[in-house]
Amino acid sequence: MKDKILNTVVGNLIPFIQIFGIYVILHGHLSPGGGFAGGTIIGVSFILYRIVFGKEFSQKKLKFSVLLRFVTIGVCIYGIMKGYIFISGGNDLHFPQPPLGTPGNIMSGGFLLPLNIIVGTVVAVTMYFFYCLFEEGEI
Amino acid sequence: MRKVIAVLITLGITIILLIGSMDLPQFGIEDTPTNNDVTKYYIENATKETGATNIITGVILDYRAFDTFVESSVLFTSAIVVMIVLKKEKSK
Numbered sequence: 001m002k003d004k005i006l007n008t009v010v011g012n013l014i015p016f017i018q019i020f021g022i023y024v025i026l027h028g029h030l031s032p033g034g035g036f037a038g039g040t041i042i043g044v045s046f047i048l049y050r051i052v053f054g055k056e057f058s059q060k061k062l063k064f065s066v067l068l069r070f071v072t073i074g075v076c077i078y079g080i081m082k083g084y085i086f087i088s089g090g091n092d093l094h095f096p097q098p099p100l101g102t103p104g105n106i107m108s109g110g111f112l113l114p115l116n117i118i119v120g121t122v123v124a125v126t127m128y129f130f131y132c133l134f135e136e137g138e139i
Numbered sequence: 140m141r142k143v144i145a146v147l148i149t150l151g152i153t154i155i156l157l158i159g160s161m162d163l164p165q166f167g168i169e170d171t172p173t174n175n176d177v178t179k180y181y182i183e184n185a186t187k188e189t190g191a192t193n194i195i196t197g198v199i200l201d202y203r204a205f206d207t208f209v210e211s212s213v214l215f216t217s218a219i220v221v222m223i224v225l226k227k228e229k230s231k
Contacts, residue, residue, distance in 0.1 A: 028193065028196050029189075029190070029191035029192070029193050029196045029197070029200075030191070030192050030193055031192075031193060032193065032195075033193075034193070034195070034196050034199075034200075035200075071215055071218070072215075075211055075212060075215050078208055078211065079208060082204045082205065082208055085204070086204075086205075100189070100190035101190055103186050103190055103191070103192050104192055108190045108191075109189060109190035109191045109197075110189070110190055111200075111201075112189065112190070112191055112196060112197070112200050112201065115200045115204070115207075116196070116200065118211075119200075119207065119211055122211045122214055122215060123211075123214065125218075126214045126215070126217075126218045129218045129221070129222065130218065130221060133221050133222060133225045133226060134221075134225070137225050137226060137227040138226065138227055139222075139226070
């Protein structure tokens with residue numbers, strides 16, 4: 001859409017939406033929220049970007065191959081991490097793992113923070129893909 | 140012929156699900172799986188064992204992490220399938 005007011009307002013609004021989504025993901029183990037909720041918020045910001053700035057412009061910023069790589073590598077890392085934890089804890093092997101820290105800090109909870117980030121990435125990119133495919137048939 | 144096979148498969152799945160629902164606990168019984176010790180254990184020990192003050196995240200990403208793993212795999216698979224069905228071929 002070629003509307004100067006809309007472009008300016010949305011261009012100023014999208015960073016705040018994304019910061020709120022990142023806040024919800026990073027505080028997933030401290031307060032209500034988490035990977036699914038925060039990923040949905042970030043995906044909504046992508047969709048808004050696509051609606052306002054058009055197909056050609058957003059295809060340059062959000063490349064299909066890069067997004068697909070994020071999702072596939074993220075799912076693989078999730079499986080490896082959680083398999084490692086279950087093997088080490090379930091068999092009483094006690095492999096090295098990040099410390100639990102004091103409850104209430106952001107850098108605490110061992111593997112919970114990276115797992116939340118991965119789930120958020122997968123959800124955000126999947127929402128964006130679904131919108132693009134149902135609306136235009138291209139990503 | 141295909142319709143007959145489809146009806147048979149549907150009936151078979153219905154019967155299997157009904158047989159499975161016969162083992163459900165009776166309505167209003169005290170010692171159902173919902174009311175056993177697991178809930179109490181999570182409330183008392185989740186923060187100590189996982190380091191998360193949000194117990195829900197502690198449960199879905201630590202105690203039942205493979206459930207969440209399969210959940211994100213389902214999202215990923217559905218995205219791939221929708222892409223196969225709806226994505227346009229590039230015109231040359």
